[in-house]
Amino acid sequence: MKVTIREINKYVDQEVTIGCWLANKRSSGKIAFLQLRDGTGFIQGVVVKNEVPDDVFQLAKTVTQESSLYITGMVRIDERSPFGYELLVKDIELISESHDYPITPKAHGTEFLMDHRHLWLRSKRQHAIMVVRNEIIRATYEFFNDRGFIKVDPPILTGSAPEGTTELFHTKYFDEDAYLSQSGQLYMEAAAMALGKVFSFGPTFRAEKSKTRRHLIEFWMIEPEMAFYTFEDNLKLQEEYVSYLVQSVLKNCKLELNTLGRDLSKLENIQAPFPRIHYDDAIKFLHEKGFDDIKWGDDFGAPHETAIANSFDRPVFITHFPKAIKPFYMEPDPDREDVVLCADLIAPEGYGEIIGGSERIHDYELLKHRLDEYHLPLDTYQWYLDLRKYGSVPHSGFGLGLERTVAWITGTEHVRETIPFPRLLNRLYP
Known part of the structure; x- marks a missing residue:
């Protein structure tokens, strides 16, 4: 079922698919955390190595910032998140890979950001x-x-x-x-x-x-x-x-x-x-x-x-x-x-x-x-x-x-x- 992040609260404990972009990511050994956005909101996708095929976990670790994706996963309540929910990822489909995205998580000057508005x-x-x-x-x-x-x-x-x-x-x-x-x-x-x-x-x-x-x-x-x-x-x-x-x-x-x-x-x-x-x-x-x-x-x-x-x-x-x-x-x-x-x-x-x-x-x-x-x-x-x-x-x-x-x-x-x-x-x- 394809849904948006804003309406994901209606699908707790259900498997859904979202079309999204990768805003940021970090990995810790056998877990990758993907910060995802789809225009309606932001949500974290959690990819656990032992719960997905090897190629899916490898993609989660190597996918680049602002690449576009289809993410399929289980919706879970996450009280630590400001949004209140997260996705336990089951599958990732790469739509379009982004290369050398200019706005990285580091600080940038105002003129640079305005040039890249x-x-x-x-x-x-x-x-x-x-x-x-x-x-x-x-x-x-x-x-x-x-x-x-x-x-x-x-x-x-x-x-x-x-x-x-x-x-x-x-x-x-x-x-x-x-x-x-x-x-x-x-x-x-x-x-x-x-x-x-x-x-x-x-x-x-x-x-x-x-x-x-x-x-x-x-x-x-x-x-x-x-x-x-x-x-x-x-x-x-x-x-x-x-x-x-x-x-x-x-x-x-x-x-x-x-x-x-x-x-x-x-x-x-x-x-x-x-x-x-x-x-x-x-x-x-x-x-x-x-x-x-x-x-x-x-x-x-x-x-x-x-x-x-x-x-x-x-x-x-x-x-x-x-x-x-x-x-x-x-x-x-x-x-x-x-x-x-x-x-x-x-x-x-x-x-x-x-x-x-x-x-x-x-x-x-x-x-x-x-x-x-x-x-x-x-x-x-x-x-x-x-x-x-x-x-x-x-x-x-x-x-x-x-x-x-x-x-x-x-x-x-x-x-x-x-x-x-x-x-x-x-x-x-x-």
């Missing part, structure tokens, strides 16, 4: 990170579908930019200028006016020349937009969503989190509601912490966000940023014209902003005025203004960066490990 993905650590990433995606669809949201796919090629064109990839769209999308938000607002509550999940691009551990050139965003949602409604949805993601990973990926050495207690505490700090108070707090360089009207950098986050045991909202440092579409605070109804959600443990969101301007004249202030062409944004012309309503939305969220939940230091093939400032290979 197509192979590095096979390692136990990278496998665990990708499984958690997949769980976050699965839980995202579940969360929004259960709450009546409709999935909408905004275009990747756009003729305008929600936050200006200085950090966009420019291309030619026949005889017009076009850009790779940095956000699907404007289109999602149009979708919300048609469908009520919507969300998107897709790639976004930032031509930002940054080399920090938090930045990628190409990354994935989850962007919900909701008609008739106030600023407060928006914050409540965000904290419910992030709590849901963390608890789903804890429930369904405990083996992977343990493989990564993640401190589970820090994740178990992630439950809504989340604390909030007004931008004004954040500036005062930073001054008290010795950050004399920051003044009112400045945006926060990584050290500032980390200092604020370290004062809380769960994600924290920084709210009501100055209007001058935020995009044109954000609704002003009705009590203060100099700040807008927006919030950044900062993850704990130094992982920085994982969500940016706001209530959107719904007044036609105000939005038109803001477009003028930002020197944005009205003809390009006419369709966006139309949303305020034909039945405008209060509405809000946010964007969650998938890779930063994966990095935080898995405890991974650099976002380059949280996407299968990262695009970095100096890396387009493989």
Whole structure:
């Protein structure tokens, strides 16, 4: 019976066959221990010399790393294994022999591993990170579908930019200028006016020349937009969503989190509601912490966000940023014209902003005025203004960066490990 490693717990004390690769091996006299992987998980195969034909034991001792195999054996409970099971091997069939596999069990430098990303993905650590990433995606669809949201796919090629064109990839769209999308938000607002509550999940691009551990050139965003949602409604949805993601990973990926050495207690505490700090108070707090360089009207950098986050045991909202440092579409605070109804959600443990969101301007004249202030062409944004012309309503939305969220939940230091093939400032290979 051919099965996968992930479902092997259903076949205790039964003989099964798995298609797999040899991740590693060691032998001790008359026993060989094979570390096997099949894409769904990892398991140890135990080959005892006296219990298999001579050619099978010889193959077990000589087979090379990353050779592909069919392994037949008896499933046994193994309480010493993190996985909980092992295979008592009866037969081995070599499918394809691997020669001189470049990623050996010794330590390798980051650039070497990035050059071999197509192979590095096979390692136990990278496998665990990708499984958690997949769980976050699965839980995202579940969360929004259960709450009546409709999935909408905004275009990747756009003729305008929600936050200006200085950090966009420019291309030619026949005889017009076009850009790779940095956000699907404007289109999602149009979708919300048609469908009520919507969300998107897709790639976004930032031509930002940054080399920090938090930045990628190409990354994935989850962007919900909701008609008739106030600023407060928006914050409540965000904290419910992030709590849901963390608890789903804890429930369904405990083996992977343990493989990564993640401190589970820090994740178990992630439950809504989340604390909030007004931008004004954040500036005062930073001054008290010795950050004399920051003044009112400045945006926060990584050290500032980390200092604020370290004062809380769960994600924290920084709210009501100055209007001058935020995009044109954000609704002003009705009590203060100099700040807008927006919030950044900062993850704990130094992982920085994982969500940016706001209530959107719904007044036609105000939005038109803001477009003028930002020197944005009205003809390009006419369709966006139309949303305020034909039945405008209060509405809000946010964007969650998938890779930063994966990095935080898995405890991974650099976002380059949280996407299968990262695009970095100096890396387009493989």
